[in-house]
Amino acid sequence: xxxxxxxxxxxxxxxxxxxxxxxxxxxxxxxxxxxxxxxxxxxxxxxxxxxxxxxxxxxxxxxxxxxxxxxxxxxxxxxxxxxxxxxxxxxxxxxxxxxxxxxxxxxxxxxxxxxxxxxxxxxxxxxxxxxxxxxxxxxxxxxxxxxxxxxxxxxxxxxxxxxxxxxxxxxxxxxxxxxxxxxxxxxxxxxxxxxxxxxxxxxxxxxxxxxxxxxxxxxxxxxxxxxxxxxxxxxxxxxxxxxxxxxxxxxxxxxxxxxxxxxxxxxxxxxxxxxxxxxxxxxxxxxxxxxxxxxxxxxxxxxxxxxxxxxxxxxxxxxxxxxxxxxxxxxxxxxxxxxxxxxxxxxxxxxxxxxxxxxxxxxxxxxxxxxxxxxxxxxxxxxxxxxxxxxxxxxxxxxxxxxxxxxxxxxxxxxxxxxxxxxxxxxxxxxxxxxxxxxxxxxxxxxxxxxxxxxxxxxxxxxxxxxxxxxxxxxxxxxxxxxxxxxxxxxxxxxxxxxxxxxxxxxxxxxxxxxxxxxxxxxxxxxxxxxxxxxxxxxxxxxxxxxxxxxxxxxxxxxxxxxxxxxxxxxxxxxxxxxxxxxxxxxxxxxxxxxxxxxxxxxxxxxxxxxxxxxxxxxxxxxxxxxxxxxxxxxxxxxxxxxxxxxxxxxxxxxxxxxxxxxxxxxxxxxxxxxxxxxxxxxxxxxxxxxxxxxxxxxxxxxxxxxxxxxxxxxxxxxxxxxxxxxxxxxxxxxxxxxxxxxxxxxxxxxxxxxxxxxxxxxxxxxxxxxxxxxxxxxxxxxxxxxxxxxxxxxxxxxxxxxxxxxxxxxxxxxxxxxxxxxxxxxxxxxxxxxxxxxxxxxxxxxxxxxxxxxxxxxxxxxxxxxxxxxxxxxxxxxxxxxx
Amino acid sequence: xxxxxxxxxxxxxxxxxxxxxxxxxxxxxxxxxxxxxxxxxxxxxxxxxxxxxxxxxxxxxxxxxxxxxxxxxxxxxxxxxxxxxxxxxxxxxxxxxxxxxxxxxxxxxx
Numbered sequence: 001x002x003x004x005x006x007x008x009x010x011x012x013x014x015x016x017x018x019x020x021x022x023x024x025x026x027x028x029x030x031x032x033x034x035x036x037x038x039x040x041x042x043x044x045x046x047x048x049x050x051x052x053x054x055x056x057x058x059x060x061x062x063x064x065x066x067x068x069x070x071x072x073x074x075x076x077x078x079x080x081x082x083x084x085x086x087x088x089x090x091x092x093x094x095x096x097x098x099x100x101x102x103x104x105x106x107x108x109x110x111x112x113x114x115x116x117x118x119x120x121x122x123x124x125x126x127x128x129x130x131x132x133x134x135x136x137x138x139x140x141x142x143x144x145x146x147x148x149x150x151x152x153x154x155x156x157x158x159x160x161x162x163x164x165x166x167x168x169x170x171x172x173x174x175x176x177x178x179x180x181x182x183x184x185x186x187x188x189x190x191x192x193x194x195x196x197x198x199x200x201x202x203x204x205x206x207x208x209x210x211x212x213x214x215x216x217x218x219x220x221x222x223x224x225x226x227x228x229x230x231x232x233x234x235x236x237x238x239x240x241x242x243x244x245x246x247x248x249x250x251x252x253x254x255x256x257x258x259x260x261x262x263x264x265x266x267x268x269x270x271x272x273x274x275x276x277x278x279x280x281x282x283x284x285x286x287x288x289x290x291x292x293x294x295x296x297x298x299x300x301x302x303x304x305x306x307x308x309x310x311x312x313x314x315x316x317x318x319x320x321x322x323x324x325x326x327x328x329x330x331x332x333x334x335x336x337x338x339x340x341x342x343x344x345x346x347x348x349x350x351x352x353x354x355x356x357x358x359x360x361x362x363x364x365x366x367x368x369x370x371x372x373x374x375x376x377x378x379x380x381x382x383x384x385x386x387x388x389x390x391x392x393x394x395x396x397x398x399x400x401x402x403x404x405x406x407x408x409x410x411x412x413x414x415x416x417x418x419x420x421x422x423x424x425x426x427x428x429x430x431x432x433x434x435x436x437x438x439x440x441x442x443x444x445x446x447x448x449x450x451x452x453x454x455x456x457x458x459x460x461x462x463x464x465x466x467x468x469x470x471x472x473x474x475x476x477x478x479x480x481x482x483x484x485x486x487x488x489x490x491x492x493x494x495x496x497x498x499x500x501x502x503x504x505x506x507x508x509x510x511x512x513x514x515x516x517x518x519x520x521x522x523x524x525x526x527x528x529x530x531x532x533x534x535x536x537x538x539x540x541x542x543x544x545x546x547x548x549x550x551x552x553x554x555x556x557x558x559x560x561x562x563x564x565x566x567x568x569x570x571x572x573x574x575x576x577x578x579x580x581x582x583x584x585x586x587x588x589x590x591x592x593x594x595x596x597x598x599x600x601x602x603x604x605x606x607x608x609x610x611x612x613x614x615x616x617x618x619x620x621x622x623x624x625x626x627x628x629x630x631x632x633x634x635x636x637x638x639x640x641x642x643x644x645x646x647x648x649x650x651x652x653x654x655x656x657x658x659x660x661x662x663x664x665x666x667x668x669x670x671x672x673x674x675x676x677x678x679x680x681x682x683x684x685x686x687x688x689x690x691x692x693x694x695x696x697x698x699x700x701x702x703x704x705x706x707x708x709x710x711x712x713x714x715x716x717x718x719x720x721x722x723x724x725x726x727x728x729x730x731x732x733x734x735x736x737x738x739x740x741x742x743x744x745x746x747x748x749x750x751x752x753x754x755x756x757x758x759x760x761x762x763x764x765x766x767x768x769x770x771x772x773x774x775x776x777x778x779x780x781x782x783x784x785x786x787x788x789x790x791x792x793x794x795x796x797x798x799x800x801x802x803x804x805x806x807x808x809x810x811x812x813x814x815x816x817x818x819x820x821x822x823x824x825x826x827x828x829x830x831x832x833x834x835x836x837x838x839x840x841x842x843x844x845x846x847x848x849x850x851x852x853x854x855x856x857x858x859x860x861x862x863x864x865x866x867x868x869x870x871x872x873x874x875x876x877x878x879x880x881x882x883x884x
Numbered sequence: 885x886x887x888x889x890x891x892x893x894x895x896x897x898x899x900x901x902x903x904x905x906x907x908x909x910x911x912x913x914x915x916x917x918x919x920x921x922x923x924x925x926x927x928x929x930x931x932x933x934x935x936x937x938x939x940x941x942x943x944x945x946x947x948x949x950x951x952x953x954x955x956x957x958x959x960x961x962x963x964x965x966x967x968x969x970x971x972x973x974x975x976x977x978x979x980x981x982x983x984x985x986x987x988x989x990x991x992x993x994x
Contacts, residue, residue, distance in 0.1 A: 031931060071943065
């Protein structure tokens, strides 16, 4: 109750300050008057009476001051006054202020930029109302190592009938689809198949027309399509009569029934949507298609409850259908976690790293504030003598630091904006999910505000506490030596050591990134890249329903490609070198495997005989594929070196047999006929992800169901053949789009953009850390020299040599540097783990990087300390002895 | 010889002011005089302690003030207890009783 009264009073005191003041004056005056009256009545003369009354009150101003302090809202007034005073103080010491502001700016700016990224990836979520409740039901097979499985159509239908925790259970799958609107060239677009109620679960309605109907999920329904906003603008000019028109999608004529609002591209960057066919009768359990199951949980239902029900329902299904559910477990996760979960540790590590930069910035400012304290010792002493409490002095000093931090934050927001713009530009080629938005939204700005206040308070806390303990009498008598007090010196050292350690750790991270990028740029690929043109095609099921039709197409395509003038060699394959190939389980004949499920894995590529020649890859043993490897002939395979080392290490591999699948597999045995070098079948990803061992099978004995990569080695300018490639494909099938037409080295650039871009971010951190550390060292050394001018003057007068003095001043700094480096290197060695995902063929404990960082930091530290230290030799003894 | 009057002990001023006002409305000087009177000269409240306490207590809702005329026709600000203040007085009274009983117990068992 009293608290409410006080709050009301606080507001009144704030808005009616002058009225409150006048009332206080009047009351005190009235008090004095009445006391004087009494004194007069007691016999004193009027003047004596009045004087006695005033003595009793003992300083009207002081009473008023005490009264004011007791009033509600006094704290706010004090803070406002401190901030104004702080501003004046800062303008008096411009050099220090500028240094602190830039330091804060760098720290707060970088931290805010990275927070914006973390916000976009992990915190913001889908931009629809109620989207926190949108969940994905996903499966896992822990024994086989599968962690993100979909839900089969059979299970989906059963679940839809039984579940009660979701408002609706829907499904989707993404796919790249051929789109041919009739006028204009066909395109390959990112699309998705949606079940009928999915839009309702997302709480989104089309801006034009309608979504899908329930009957469109069943086979035999009229084929329809939903367009994305951009697609509607680009290909149909945004005209409103687009509804009812038809387009060819994947070879099927579909009617446009609706257009989605701008900015909608669920789930990632899809451009159009087709109805998902849910037809459990069309396939056997365990063999039918699987999709991502998604739904919004009901209001009031918790995630745990939903998980429990899903687990129970699936347990029931597993009892009914044990063979198709063996080893599977299902759970429910929020949509954002489903998509961004795997990347979370990396971004959080990045955030931790940038907090390190902020820490260094705060340490720097703390040192600068300490350095200034000797200058202000007398001011503080006077204020303390006049009655300022210690708390007030500390608050005053912290307010100044917050003002500095705020000015820095203004710079920092600008820096953050630039950083975010650059980061967004990285996604020009590799589109990111539409709901991951990196901008300076309210949550990010709030974070920046919080970081500013915390930085200001943190960097000034210890210096303020120290300064408030000033020896008042000593300072007033002009005796104090200021910063030579031992306590402050030790704290300053501790700060320097901490700065060096954190800088060192960040620099190691940067160094690893730099090395990784250099490796990428410098290490030659074991195959031709500069003179090879590549492209991709996808044969839709309509028109190419089986292996024979597909095989025929690729044969004809190959002969047309080979006929293009300037082409030296051509090939068709399942994937290009240095891109990720599918993995499959394999067995080697003659080896015993302990269990039915034990499955060594290897990569698999389907290639046409000219593949190795096109990429100028020499066969190491045996032979490549040739015309004799045909359907019906002996099934053959060619393995790469990693496969050889892992699976066929002893004896002659030629003639050994391998087979896809696990122990009960009925596939044919393949005879190994050759060995080729590793062509990065695992893609350019990190070292841990899957195996590098792989094998190839000839196209004639296999199939390219999911699309093919085309590669041509050309004489002269690579892109000159681009038009001819399109023409060759169009001659065979005019409605078939050709996509991804680019030289092989561009393909490799695209595959490695992740390393280079995110590596760039860490390099910026490292450089910022180095810069700040250097500035910090310079500042402290510079101040130390000034503080010891008196002492140095004496030494010079006594004839000490210049370099001896320099060493004297440097000595402590060198020790701090060394200790800081040692701690930093140890820290980096411990923490380098999570970075592996962004490193290309670089060990996280690479000695070259660690050594390089130690040397760089030591050199920079020495130089930053030496420059101010040299001033010591220019001290004029006479002036120094007289100075104070 | 009567001891020189001193300020009331730390933390008891609120209680003394509340009690003084329970007997009727008073202005600032009146409250100081009443406290000295009721304590038979033991406690002398200075304005430097009195006014901050009065403002604080008024802002907490325990006292209400209004300007009026004193007996000698001087303008003065008068304070009176509110219902909330009455309850606060009872509470502090009880608390004080508890504390003194406890201290008496401790001293009595030496």
